Amino acid sequence: xxxxxxxxxxxxxxxxxxxxxxxxxxxxxxxxxxxxxxxxxxxxxxxxxxxxxxxxxxxxxxxxxxxxxxxxxxxxxxxxxxxxxxxxxxxxxxxxxxxxxxxxxxxxxxxxxxxxxxxxxxxxxxxxxxxxxxxxxxxxxxxxxxxxxxxxxxxxxxxxxxxxxxxxxxxxxxxxxxxxxxxxxxxxxxxxxxxxxxxxxxxxxxxxxxxxxxxxxxxxxxxxxxxxxxxxxxxxxxxxxxxxxxxxxxxxxxxxxxxxxxxxxxxxxxxxxxxxxxxxxxxxxxxxxxxxxxxxxxxxxxxxxxxxxxxxxxxxxxxxxxxxxxxxxxxxxxxxxxxxxxxxxxxxxxxxxxxxxxxxxxxxxxxxxxxxxxxxxxxxxxxxxxxxxxxxxxxxxxxxxxxxxxxxxxxxxxxxxxxxxxxxxxxxxxxxxxxx
Numbered sequence: 215x216x217x218x219x220x221x222x223x224x225x226x227x228x229x230x231x232x233x234x235x236x237x238x239x240x241x242x243x244x245x246x247x248x249x250x251x252x253x254x255x256x257x258x259x260x261x262x263x264x265x266x267x268x269x270x271x272x273x274x275x276x277x278x279x280x281x282x283x284x285x286x287x288x289x290x291x292x293x294x295x296x297x298x299x300x301x302x303x304x305x306x307x308x309x310x311x312x313x314x315x316x317x318x319x320x321x322x323x324x325x326x327x328x329x330x331x332x333x334x335x336x337x338x339x340x341x342x343x344x345x346x347x348x349x350x351x352x353x354x355x356x357x358x359x360x361x362x363x364x365x366x367x368x369x370x371x372x373x374x375x376x377x378x379x380x381x382x383x384x385x386x387x388x389x390x391x392x393x394x395x396x397x398x399x400x401x402x403x404x405x406x407x408x409x410x411x412x413x414x415x416x417x418x419x420x421x422x423x424x425x426x427x428x429x430x431x432x433x434x435x436x437x438x439x440x441x442x443x444x445x446x447x448x449x450x451x452x453x454x455x456x457x458x459x460x461x462x463x464x465x466x467x468x469x470x471x472x473x474x475x476x477x478x479x480x481x482x483x484x485x486x487x488x489x490x491x492x493x494x495x496x497x498x499x500x501x502x503x504x505x506x507x508x509x510x511x512x513x514x515x516x517x518x519x520x521x522x523x524x525x526x527x528x529x530x531x532x533x534x535x536x537x538x539x540x541x542x543x544x545x546x547x548x549x550x551x552x553x554x555x556x557x558x559x560x561x562x563x564x565x566x567x568x569x570x571x572x573x574x575x576x577x578x579x580x581x582x583x584x585x586x587x588x589x590x591x592x593x594x595x596x597x598x599x600x601x602x603x604x605x606x607x608x609x610x611x612x613x614x615x616x617x618x619x620x621x622x623x624x625x626x627x628x629x630x631x632x633x634x635x636x637x638x639x640x641x642x643x644x645x646x647x648x649x650x
Contacts, residue, residue, distance in 0.1 A: 231284045231334035236342045237353040243346035259351040275368045394422045420549045424513040431577035432548040433538035476503040574600035574634035600634035
């Protein structure tokens with residue numbers, strides 16, 4: 215066989231092997247989410263790749279058969295191609311013919327192995343990782359043809375492999391299940407790469423927390439509720455609307471625990487602007503309000519808003535006492551975070567010295583995320599930063615009370631009627647960073 219023929223055959227083997235390397239990696243690396251999106255857009259080959267990913271046994275058997283056959287053929291041809299090439303010039307340098315032949319053999323072996331590693335394996339696989347979905351759709355047709363062509367060999371080798379796997383008690387299929395942790399990890403990688411903004415990352419993570427966060431973490435607490443009594447005069451109502459403007463107001467009978475319903479501020483302002491006298495006892499002015507337990511999650515609360523076509527609800531505890539109110543805007547603000555909240559609305563404000571001024575009503579989930587904690591001590595027994603301080607201090611906090619935990623100092627800087635209003639969170643120096 216001539217030198218040119220050997221060279222061409224070796225090139226064909228190398229590039230054919232590179233095709234199988236690209237095919238193998240592209241199918242394994244192609245993301246099902248992107249393939250499903252392409253399939254929904256009408257790309258039939260994307261559906262074929264998805265089907266092959268669900269049943270990859272025949273595909274990988276063909277890959278192994280072809281790659282091993284090509285490697286053997288490449289080794290044989292490589293030895294025949296390189297040895298005569300190196301033998302002639304080496305004979306002039308090495309007088310011993312046997313030694314010259316041995317050196318020529320090893321030079322040929324190393325050269326052909328290097329060519330196969332680079333051109334048939336390493337470079338093709340790296341190229342396949344650049345756009346695996348596109349490449350997988352391009353190779354699916356020829357791979358499908360080879361699967362049909364080599365079916366007898368596939369049955370033989372797969373049969374033996376299945377017997378061995380079953381005897382070893384190993385699963386013969388992978389469980390391809392995407393979890394919320396997988397999505398969050400992908401989002402974290404996107405943020406690290408600069409593709410996703412930090413605020414967007416927080417919003418996505420907040421969405422997955424809707425299933426675990428309870429409604430008290432986003433509510434307006436009892437002491438912050440602005441409400442009307444059913445017997446309030448028009449003057450009292452107007453004064454409250456002016457002093458504390460809101461879209462809706464809770465209406466009670468004699469106290470906050472006797473809820474009558476909710477009144478829309480637009481209905482009140484319309485009557486005020488038209489100089490109409492009114493009373494909260496007027497028909498149609500006060501409408502029913504949804505009552506929900508404090509054990510609901512934010513995800514369940516969204517479902518309640520959807521089913522009842524309302525956007526405000528009163529939260530009660532197991533003793534039928536009002537603990538707060540929650541609106542659709544509260545839930546959405548919890549999800550969107552810094553994307554919608556202004557500095558005045560923010561419960562956590564970073565100061566110039568690197569410390570944080572934290573509102574006492576801040577949910578512990580937000581504090582854990584801010585400081586990178588998996589969890590705070592017994593965080594299921596309290597819901598806010600104020601609750602965390604009470605738990606750690608084991609008493610009603612007073613101004614200047616402080617707690618040191620995991621390298622951070624939490625200091626109470628404002629208290630109002632035994633309620634923790636603000637906490638200053640500072641990073642301790644390493645030498646002072648003892649856990650309390």
